Amino acid sequence: MARKKQKPPFSPAVMLVAVLIILVLGVFGVQVPDNIQEMFGLHTQQQTKPSTTKPVSSTNTGPKELGAATFLSDELADSKKGWIDYHTLDSLSRATGADALLKPAMVNTGTSANKDIRPPGFVSGLEPTLHSRGHLIGRQLGGSGDDPRNLTTLYQTPVNTPYMTKYENQVRQALDNGETIRYRVIPVYEGTALLCKQIDIEAKGLNKHTTVDFRVTILNER
Template identity: 80%
Template sequence: MARKKQKPPFSPAVMLMAILIILVLGVLGVQVPDSVQELFGIHPQTQQQTKPSSTKPSPSKNPGPKELGAATFSKTELADSKKGWIDYHSLDSLGRATGADALLKPNMVNTGTSANKDVRPPGFISGTDPHNHSRGHLIGRQLGGSGDDPRNLTTLYQTPVNTPFMTKYENQIRQALDKGETIRYRVTPIYEGTELLCKQIELEAKGLDRNTKIDFRVTILNEK
């Protein structure tokens, strides 16, 4: 007598639905017993392979700002005047910004302009990954610095150099200006040979009020 062919315990539709559920649970990190997976013809390793791999972004190699103590302005450089001013130094032979000095007054806050996209400082490629470049103001926009004058723009790494490192000290100056202080300020990009991107940037600030808290000299490496 011929032996009857045994029917599968589940219909194809039920099996397909079960397989999909098991795979989804695997992606969500829910452990499904091996016996249940094998019942539906799924090898346990199939679930493990569907788990997303966790990749951590590579940490920044930039050690952060190096604080060098008090500002080094001479008495002559700390002379006050009724009006504030900004002096952008000349571009060098490679078209690189070389520095800027300023006497910042409260009425100069937020009188600057954003970086002009038509200005491309030497070495600037793109603000998107992997370049991460910015048209970095020497005298920040919120402190009255121009984004249209090439003498005030140098190529910096947006993160972490322009933000948050430089922004931290610019915000300190801004807060002092908001309180009515006058601040002597200097920013100097430091280059190595003919490299178009500066190796580091130096910030130096000194408040002219007797009780000022602004008195620093800081260098920041221009690295990601």
């Protein structure tokens, strides 16, 4: 006995209309259930596209805030004019620190890092090193970018920005408000390593109701 040919569940006209409706809905971002798509032979398995986002990895745990600044009483002496004292370079030509008495008039009197100066350990500002000629006393605080004693090799991200910038901006805001700030930045090296292990920063406002009084350590790591 001949087997009867199975008729399709829908007429060709109905199927054509249904297919057109499904396609139009797809154009407008309406998701049609898989079982309906399968019914009309339209369901195809979606392919998962590989992610093009590079995973972010960093060993830097961020700034470590250590409480109030530790300046001695005689280190907090005020003067009419502000000043910056860059410590001498060591035997490896590494910057060793800087002290300052910052006044509002010093804001934005500094200079950008001189491209002709290569602090010890500096390779390139591009990948894979992403080094920066890091100011100890920031340019916006009056620090020189033309004095090797004020430049040390830092990782631009996240050390120079945003970590150091965060605390420099706090000091800048206080200066903009008319405060006087005692400031110190010390790069800490391990042995003969050319790149410092960390940057120690402390700042204290001399005004009675100062908004600045901190001591912080920032690891020089990516």
